[in-house]
Amino acid sequence: MPDNLHQGHFARYINIAVDIATRIARGEYREGQRIFGRSSLAGRYSVSPETIRRALAILEERGIVELHPGIGVTVQSKPNAENYLAEYGQRQILSDIQRRLNQYLDERSRLDNEIVRLTDELLDYTFKMATRLQRIQELRVEPDSPLAGKSLEDVQFRARTGGTVLALQRHAKEIVVPEAHTIIQAGDVLTVIAPPEAVEHTQDLHLTLLTGPPQITSNQ
Numbered sequence: 001m002p003d004n005l006h007q008g009h010f011a012r013y014i015n016i017a018v019d020i021a022t023r024i025a026r027g028e029y030r031e032g033q034r035i036f037g038r039s040s041l042a043g044r045y046s047v048s049p050e051t052i053r054r055a056l057a058i059l060e061e062r063g064i065v066e067l068h069p070g071i072g073v074t075v076q077s078k079p080n081a082e083n084y085l086a087e088y089g090q091r092q093i094l095s096d097i098q099r100r101l102n103q104y105l106d107e108r109s110r111l112d113n114e115i116v117r118l119t120d121e122l123l124d125y126t127f128k129m130a131t132r133l134q135r136i137q138e139l140r141v142e143p144d145s146p147l148a149g150k151s152l153e154d155v156q157f158r159a160r161t162g163g164t165v166l167a168l169q170r171h172a173k174e175i176v177v178p179e180a181h182t183i184i185q186a187g188d189v190l191t192v193i194a195p196p197e198a199v200e201h202t203q204d205l206h207l208t209l210l211t212g213p214p215q216i217t218s219n220q
Contacts, residue, residue, distance in 0.1 A: 013054040016045050018088055020055065021064055024081040035065075037072040059084075136166070136193050138210040143186040145206035153180035161201040163194030 023029050036044065041052045056073060059065045063080045065073050141147055147155050152165060168175040168182065169189040175182065184190075189210065202209075 012047060013051045014058070014088075016041075016047065016051065016055040017058040018085065019045075020059060021081040021084050021088075024064060024075055024078055025085055027078075029075045031075050031078055033075045034072045035075060041073070134193050134195050136191065137163075139190045139192055139202055139207040140210055141184055141186055141188045141190065142206040142208055145186065147184045147205050147207070148186040149183065151181045151183055152178070155205065157205075160205070161192070161194060163192040163202075165190050165192055167191040 020029070020035075029035050035041075038049050038052045038056070041056075042049045045052065056065065056067060059081075060067055062084045063077050064075070064084060066076045067073055147157070152158070158164060165178055166176070167190075168178045168184070169191070170185060170187070190207070
């Protein structure tokens with residue numbers, strides 16, 4: 001098999017046409033020279049006569065060679081061979097750029113999917129850890145509590161205690177997830193989820209920790 005045969009992403013017959021044009025451009029085959037017949041070229045490149053026919057059709061269309069039935073293939077123009085090789089080189093560069101771009105797009109898609117997967121995994125793990133480290137507690141608002149008559153927002157309950165109010169029980173009424181502007185009254189029982197140490201931060205608010213598991217019902 002001849003040397004300098006380009007093995008790219010193009011069809012075999014195009015590679016053969018390029019190889020023949022290369023030999024013409026570098027002077028191995030001279031203008032007016034009869035090179036080989038189709039059968040000889042098919043044997044030389046170890047391909048079928050149909051593959052050679054398609055390769056020679058490209059070269060003939062570009063004015064690089066002439067085909068003479070019963071005689072063979074004659075070199076017609078070295079400049080045309082050089083122009084064809086220049087165009088081929090540009091197409092190869094574009095093909096390589098497109099190939100690498102597709103690889104990077106595939107890799108980006110894979111990375112995006114992996115980022116989504118890891119983000120979901122992180123959020124799930126964080127939620128489990130947060131749930132594991134926090135406790136649900138019931139706290140009664142005493143009459144002298146700074147919270148009485150004010151909203152959770154007014155006293156910055158979450159910032160001061162680290163807890164989140166899940167429900168507010170007032171007599172027989174239960175408010176699930178009260179809004180920040182809800183006014184708290186003395187005697188209200190707050191169901192709070194917070195770290196164990198948050199109880200210490202409720203002392204200055206005069207909230208009494210109640211015993212027994214909290215019960216949360218729907219809004220009345």
